[in-house]
Amino acid sequence: MEQKAGNVTIRDVAKACGVSISTVSNVLNGKSNKVSDEIADKIRAEVTRMGYRPSSLARNLRATSTKTIGVLAEDLIEFSTPPIVEGIMKSCEEKGYNVVIENMRLFGRWQREWLADETLINKTLKEALPKMEALNLEGLIYVGSHEHLVHNLFSGRGLPIVMAYAVAVDKQYPTFRLDDITGGYDVIKYLVSKGHRKIGVLAGEYDNTHTINRVLGIQKAMLEEKILFDPELVIYGSWFKNGGYAGMKALLGKDITAVFCMSDLIASGAYAALYENGIVPGRDISVIGYDNQEISSGLTPELTTMALPLPEIGFQAAKAIINLIEKPGSASTDMADARIPSVLIERNSVRSI
Amino acid sequence: MEQKAGNVTIRDVAKACGVSISTVSNVLNGKSNKVSDEIADKIRAEVTRMGYRPSSLARNLRATSTKTIGVLAEDLIEFSTPPIVEGIMKSCEEKGYNVVIENMRLFGRWQREWLADETLINKTLKEALPKMEALNLEGLIYVGSHEHLVHNLFSGRGLPIVMAYAVAVDKQYPTFRLDDITGGYDVIKYLVSKGHRKIGVLAGEYDNTHTINRVLGIQKAMLEEKILFDPELVIYGSWFKNGGYAGMKALLGKDITAVFCMSDLIASGAYAALYENGIVPGRDISVIGYDNQEISSGLTPELTTMALPLPEIGFQAAKAIINLIEKPGSASTDMADARIPSVLIERNSVRSI
DNA sequence: TTGTAAGCGTTATCAA
DNA sequence: TTGATAACGCTTACAA
Numbered sequence: 001m002e003q004k005a006g007n008v009t010i011r012d013v014a015k016a017c018g019v020s021i022s023t024v025s026n027v028l029n030g031k032s033n034k035v036s037d038e039i040a041d042k043i044r045a046e047v048t049r050m051g052y053r054p055s056s057l058a059r060n061l062r063a064t065s066t067k068t069i070g071v072l073a074e075d076l077i078e079f080s081t082p083p084i085v086e087g088i089m090k091s092c093e094e095k096g097y098n099v100v101i102e103n104m105r106l107f108g109r110w111q112r113e114w115l116a117d118e119t120l121i122n123k124t125l126k127e128a129l130p131k132m133e134a135l136n137l138e139g140l141i142y143v144g145s146h147e148h149l150v151h152n153l154f155s156g157r158g159l160p161i162v163m164a165y166a167v168a169v170d171k172q173y174p175t176f177r178l179d180d181i182t183g184g185y186d187v188i189k190y191l192v193s194k195g196h197r198k199i200g201v202l203a204g205e206y207d208n209t210h211t212i213n214r215v216l217g218i219q220k221a222m223l224e225e226k227i228l229f230d231p232e233l234v235i236y237g238s239w240f241k242n243g244g245y246a247g248m249k250a251l252l253g254k255d256i257t258a259v260f261c262m263s264d265l266i267a268s269g270a271y272a273a274l275y276e277n278g279i280v281p282g283r284d285i286s287v288i289g290y291d292n293q294e295i296s297s298g299l300t301p302e303l304t305t306m307a308l309p310l311p312e313i314g315f316q317a318a319k320a321i322i323n324l325i326e327k328p329g330s331a332s333t334d335m336a337d338a339r340i341p342s343v344l345i346e347r348n349s350v351r352s353i
Numbered sequence: 354m355e356q357k358a359g360n361v362t363i364r365d366v367a368k369a370c371g372v373s374i375s376t377v378s379n380v381l382n383g384k385s386n387k388v389s390d391e392i393a394d395k396i397r398a399e400v401t402r403m404g405y406r407p408s409s410l411a412r413n414l415r416a417t418s419t420k421t422i423g424v425l426a427e428d429l430i431e432f433s434t435p436p437i438v439e440g441i442m443k444s445c446e447e448k449g450y451n452v453v454i455e456n457m458r459l460f461g462r463w464q465r466e467w468l469a470d471e472t473l474i475n476k477t478l479k480e481a482l483p484k485m486e487a488l489n490l491e492g493l494i495y496v497g498s499h500e501h502l503v504h505n506l507f508s509g510r511g512l513p514i515v516m517a518y519a520v521a522v523d524k525q526y527p528t529f530r531l532d533d534i535t536g537g538y539d540v541i542k543y544l545v546s547k548g549h550r551k552i553g554v555l556a557g558e559y560d561n562t563h564t565i566n567r568v569l570g571i572q573k574a575m576l577e578e579k580i581l582f583d584p585e586l587v588i589y590g591s592w593f594k595n596g597g598y599a600g601m602k603a604l605l606g607k608d609i610t611a612v613f614c615m616s617d618l619i620a621s622g623a624y625a626a627l628y629e630n631g632i633v634p635g636r637d638i639s640v641i642g643y644d645n646q647e648i649s650s651g652l653t654p655e656l657t658t659m660a661l662p663l664p665e666i667g668f669q670a671a672k673a674i675i676n677l678i679e680k681p682g683s684a685s686t687d688m689a690d691a692r693i694p695s696v697l698i699e700r701n702s703v704r705s706i
Numbered sequence: 707t708t709g710t711a712a713g714c715g716t717t718a719t720c721a722a
Numbered sequence: 723t724t725g726a727t728a729a730c731g732c733t734t735a736c737a738a
Contacts, residue, residue, distance in 0.1 A: 007486075007510060009731055020709045025733060036707065051509060053483040057414040058731035062714050077439050079647075082429045086461045101454045108439045130406040133360075136714095156404065157360060241651060268651030275653045294432075295648040298594060298621030300628045362715055373725045378717060389723065411715030415730050489730095 008052045016046050028054065056098075060136045068098040069321055070137040072128060074121075074166070075107040078145035079293060080310055084164050087314025088141055095322050100135060104128050106145065115148075122152050133157050139321040142166060143314075147177055147209045160324040164317040171337060174324070176317045179339035180210050183306055184217025187260050187288055190344060192225050195353040196258040196286060199233065202247040202266045206236035214262055214290075237266075244269025252277060257353055258286035264296045267303055267349075286350040290342070302347035309340045316340065361405045369399050381407065409451075413489045421451040422674055423490040425481060427474075427519070428460040431498035432646060433663055437517050440667025441494055448675050453488060457481050459498065468501075475505050486510050492674040495519060496667075500530055500562045513677040517670040524690060527677070529670045532692030533563050536659055537570025540613050540641055543697060545578050548706040549611040549639060552586065555600040555619045559589035567615055567643075590619075597622025605630060610706055611639035617649045620656055620702075639703040643695070655700035662693045669693065 010028075014021040019039060026034050027043045035043075046052075060066040071088055073081050085101065092099050104124045106114045114120040132140060133155060140159050142150065144166020151169050155161060161168070163175040191199055201218060204211040215234065222229050235250050237243030244266035251259060252273070261267035267289035274281050281287045282301035289296050289305035296303040316338060363381075367374040372392060379387050380396045388396075399405075413419040424441055426434050438454065445452050457477045459467045467473040485493060486508060493512050495503065497519020504522050508514060514521070516528040544552055554571060557564040568587065575582050588603050590596030597619035604612060605626070614620035620642035627634050634640045635654035642649050642658035649656040669691060 007731090011731080021732080022710080022734080023708060026708090029733080034707065039707085051483070053487055055414070055489075055731050056484070056487045057410050057489060058714085059733075060714095061408070061410040061414060061716090062731080062733045064733085076429065077435045082435060085456065086430050086458065089456060089458055090461065099456075101456065103438065103442060103452075103454065105439065105442060108443065130404075131409070134406055134409045136408075136410060265647070265651060268653075272653045272655075293647065294618070295651040298618060298648040299651065300621075300625045302625075360715085364715080374715090375717085375725060375727095376723085379724090382717080387723065392723090408715050411730090412717075413730095414732090415715080415717045417717085 007055070008050050010052070010054065013043065013046055013050060013052050016050065017043050019043065063136075066098075066136045066138055067096060068100060068135065068137050069139045069141065069318070069325075070132045070135060071099055071101045071141050071143060072132060073101065073103050073143040074145040075105055076101075076103045077105075077107055080165065080308065081143055081145060083308075083310035084143050084314035084317075087311035087316075088143075088164070088318040089314075090311070091315045091318035092322070095318075097138075097318075097322060100132075100137070102128055102132055118151065121150075125152055129153070129155065133159060138325045141314075141317050141321055142168075142173075147180075160321060160328075162317050162321040162324070164313050167337075174317075174320045174336045174338075176313045176320070176336075176338045176340060178210065178308065178313075179341040180213030181217040181220070182339070183290070183342045184214030184260075185221045186217070186341070186344060187214075187290075187306065188218050188221035188225070191258045191260065191286065191288065191350065192221070192227070194258075194286065194350055197225070197227055198256045198258075199227075200251040200254065200256040200259040201234035202244050202251070202259060202261045202270055203234055203236045204239045204243070204262050204266070208239075211236065211262065218260070239263045240265050241269035241272070244271075245273045248273035252279075256285070258288070258350065261287060261289050264289040264291045264293045264299075264303060264305055266290075267305070268295055268299060271299055282349040282351060286353075288350055292345050296345070297347065299349070301349050304347045304350045305345050306342040307345050308342055312340055360408070361403050363405070363407065366396065366399055366403060366405050369403065370396050372396065416489075419451075419489045419491055420449060421453060421488065421490050422492045422494065422671070422678075423485045423488060424452055424454045424494050424496060425485060426454065426456050426496040427498040428458055429454075429456045430458075430460055433518065433661065434496055434498060436661075436663035437496050437667035437670075440664035440669075441496075441517070441671040442667075443664070444668045444671035445675070448671075450491075450671075450675060453485075453490070455481055455485055471504065474503075478505055482506070482508065486512060491678045494667075494670050494674055495521075495526075500533075513674060513681075515670045515674040515677065517666050520690075527670075527673045527689045527691075529666045529673070529689075529691045529693060531563065531661065531666075532694045533566030534570040534573070535692070536643070536695045537567030537613075538574045539570070539694070539697060540567075540643075540659065541571050541574035541578070544611045544613065544639065544641065544703065545574070545580070547611075547639065547703055550578070550580055551609045551611075552580075553604040553607065553609040553612040554587035555597050555604070555612060555614045555623055556587055556589045557592045557596070557615045557619070561592075564589065564615060571613070592616045593618050594622035594625070597624075598626045601626035605632075609638070611641070611703065614640060614642050617642040617644045617646045617652075617656060617658055619643075620658070621648055621652060624652055635702040635704060639706075641703055645698050649698070650700065652702075654702050657700045657703045658698050659695040660698050661695055665693055 027040045143164045161173045235247035248270040289303045292307035296305045496517045514526045588600035601623040642656045645660035649658045
């Protein structure tokens with residue numbers, strides 16, 4: 001295994017084969033129809049023997065097509081992000097695209113402060129976007145940490161952009177996000193199918209898009225089922241355990257038979273409040289969650305919940321950006337705003353009555 | 354805001370200022386002592402006005418120092434990985450280093466199969482490592498998804514490597530990982546301080562490094578406390594809920610007052626088994642977990658557990674690689690095998706007796 | 707079918 | 723203090 005110290009370059013391979021570097025380049029780029037089989041084979045053999053690998057730096061600097069797409073993530077640490085990235089990478093691998101990940105660390109830098117203060121995300125974006133543009137990408141997927149409006153996301157270089165989980169203002173770009181309306185709808189339909197008609201709701205923050213849309217879905221389903229929508233039965237709060245705990249307490253004594261918690265964390269708080277009052281979830285009252293985070297199967301009884309289609313969002317977003325890259329003409333038809341439904345995971349926290 | 358379509362290059366800036374590109378380059382690279390203040394200011398003004406940003410591709414291709422370190426992650430989807438990456442990026446940002454992330458998707462590609470079949474990880478590594486080397490990195494941090502031995506991790510180009518969470522064979526590289534011995538030790542000491550002396554253990558897989566080391570710590574603490582170590586009281590199983598459930602059932606009737614679960618997931622299974630038998634955790638029996646995953650605060654009662662020092666592992670690994678880069682001489686002193694302790698998070702699942 | 711040579715956008719050396 | 727100019731490792735016309 002002789003191997004030059006440092007990097008073996010295309011020049012070394014050419015020399016070893018006694019050919020010019022363009023010939024090597026042609027073989028490596030699949031243009032071997034321009035090269036005799038004999039030489040092509042020799043070059044390929046030498047490439048593996050010498051352990052040569054093209055410098056992506058040099059290649060991307062020069063080439064017209066870099067076959068590279070960028071993932072700009074608001075924060076990798078948010079539980080929803082890695083599964084989306086997984087879906088993106090899977091799709092890109094299938095299509096022979098390279099992925100580079102940029103992590104803006106919005107939570108890491110400013111905890112939850114950036115959610116309220118838009119200057120923070122703008123500042124970061126103004127750094128991160130040109131940084132990615134300098135990579136000669138062919139397309140960019142923006143991965144939000146939750147559904148919200150993103151401003152100032154604009155490529156001076158005309159880089160195609162696709163949104164995953166979040167939305168750009170004016171919907172300038174194809175968007176792939178949760179179908180929260182159907183999500184809320186499906187939950188109620190399911191609960192009704194189990195005989196429940198007096199249903200409480202432990203929602204997230206009242207002005208949050210996920211909350212608003214799920215409530216819409218709830219109302220739609222209740223209308224269909226001829227159930228009167230009672231605003232007193234929906235409690236808005238936080239997405240976290242404390243919200244569920246406080247909310248469930250507020251719902252106690254309201255004579256509901258089931259409660260729809262808009263996150264698994266909320267459900268965990270609801271469980272706590274219930275147990276504290278000697279009410280056993282899944283037996284005395286039915287509980288359904290949302291997200292299918294690990295916690296849902298960890299609770300006792302295991303929580304029936306809605307699984308977020310995160311990898312699917314990533315997968316479809318990647319397909320869209322690749323389509324945009326390869327057939328730029330189809331841009332208009334691709335100006336999709338795809339809503340991807342969550343799927344029900346039945347466990348043991350809902351019983352028939 | 355006049356802005357050239359496409360990329361504005363250093364040449365454009367030079368032209369706009371009526372100077373040569375070398376002068377612009379010098380100003381941009383902090384060598385402004387070689388340039389008159391007047392011109393330097395003008396250049397800086399023009400740079401921001403034109404929205405110029407150096408191409409990292411071209412820069413890294415040419416420059417001797419790229420100020421870039423690579424993160425090679427086994428899988429971003431493993432819960433421990435993003436916090437480690439967060440720690441790395443925080444440290445790198447402070448020191449002015451750039452981070453590029455490569456995700457090998459070991460779980461994404463092969464689920465848990467790669468844990469048993471070493472050829473899979475080797476195959477991936479042989480792809481991913483040269484890919485990263487082609488980026489002209491100055492150093493690499495390998496981020497494992499759990500503690501295990503990594504073979505065939507070797508840079509032909511002499512790239513400095515540091516290990517986070519996992520270990521290279523022969524400990525060729527500085528390593529930053531959990532201090533599991535102290536972890537097991539601390540748990541027992543804590544339980545004893547609460548009056549417990551008959552303690553069960555729900556361990557992970559019996560041949561897993563984390564398991565082995567934590568058991569070592571347990572034994573050390575018990576010895577100190579003059580508690581006889583009873584092997585029958587430690588049940589090996591899986592790291593997941595099912596392991597905890599089965600294990601807890603096996604421990605029932607053994608008259609223990611506390612149980613140490615080696616993961617929060619195991620604890621969730623233990624909770625399930627306990628509730629099923631009318632035993633209330635935190636009241637009738639004390640339970641302590643490990644990992645401080647989100648689930649731990651979601652359980653009822655909230656689980657006392659050990660928080661994994663994940664960001665700290667990343668932070669220290671980054672400091673080490675930067676040190677290795679900037680003072681290559683100190684390599685030998687830096688051949689650390691750092692064990693970073695977990696920290697106890699007291700909640701409501703352990704009571705004094 | 708193969709080779710020559712001109713870039714890509716930088717940094718670095720050396721002369722002016 | 724500034725500016726030519728030669729790399730860096732590759733792709734891609736175009737010529738041979």
